[in-house]
Amino acid sequence: MPSPSTVIAGGGVIGLSLALELQKRGRAVTVLERHHCGDVTHGAATPASAGILGVDDPGHPAQMQELCSYSYALYPEFLARLAELSGRAVPFDHTHLLEAFADCAAEDDRERGELLNAEQLRELEPELIPGDAHWYRREEPSLDPRLLCAALLAACRAAGVDVRENEPVMSLTFGANEVSLHTPHAVYVAEQFCLAAGAWSGGLLGAQDFAPLVPTVPRRGQILCLQLPQHPIRHAVRPIGCYLVPRATNLLIGSTVEFAGFEVATQPEVIDSLQAAIAQSYPALASVQRLDQWAGLRPGTPDDLPILGALPQPGCFVSTGHFRNGILLAPGSAQVMADLMDSREPAVSLEAFAPARFSADG
């Protein structure tokens, strides 16, 4: 039996990771991307992201922890496959995070990690001014999401996925056994379709009666990119209210989480306040040269959980709403969504993420 033709709307980390997984399973997959994959200028979340794999972040909703752990465990194999297909390595920039908390939990809280004393902290990050906070260290690597996106795109193409950039989906029409995606250039008819257009996902369903099942909300995040300072910074560091991510060639300071509609401009006063906030912990960073700044739109949802599952139309699926964790959750979401689209039982329960939770009768 020939495999069904599959079309994915959205070429961010979620759409491309799913495309690669489906292609591996023998599908003919097309990805339609409105701009260029990895272009930060139009608000896509993936290239704007800080790229922290916050597997044990205490801020996660409890229902998401299993999916976070599952996805994190898939990362080594995922990156190895990308490297094999694309010839591009996506390295971890560091492996551990230092995070400040106002209160002191039990000595070694599993989620917070290992509680550090002043001497340990000084040894790990000599330039860090700890203030009154309690500092913990835990495994939380990060990678550069722009490198990840470029490697994913190259891997998809090498594997035979048809990735079409500058191909915006303008509307969808639903038949008994297929979905038609209308772009300015063509009509793509798919037996299976997955909506993975990030913060724009809900809007793409237009006036369909099941559009309320995908209530994505853009949550803007602004980031400042600084030159690397003279002294080395070996960890990602999260003082209360901001974070710092050191990379091979620069340093990210983030980030806001705002309701600002689809506005993707950065605001000078917000960028100033990010630099001022990090300078309380690293005074030298007050005067380090700025290299860049940008904003991205996280795909938020009313309950801060992703939307992963089947839509009421035959052959229609959705994978979006990854909010603050789409880089972490990409390999896991690709697996569970490919399982669903293959009519297989996913390794992780998707009950908490079902689009049906947003229907009028729950």
Ligand SMILES: Cc1cc2nc3c(=O)[nH]c(=O)nc-3n(C[C@H](O)[C@H](O)[C@H](O)COP(=O)(O)OP(=O)(O)OC[C@H]3O[C@@H](n4cnc5c(N)ncnc54)[C@H](O)[C@@H]3O)c2cc1C
């Ligand atoms: C400032 C910031 C910091 C972050 N930090 C982290 C972090 O440290 N760790 C982490 O795990 N996550 C982080 N995130 C979240 C993460 O970036 C997102 O959850 C993830 O990138 C979502 O991926 P996506 O593919 O769903 O969406 P996107 O990357 O937004 O991709 C959606 C794509 O769909 C395309 N599209 C939209 N409409 C259409 C259409 N009509 N037709 C065709 N294509 C369309 C868009 O152009 C876009 O390329 C951060 C996000 C931001 C903004």
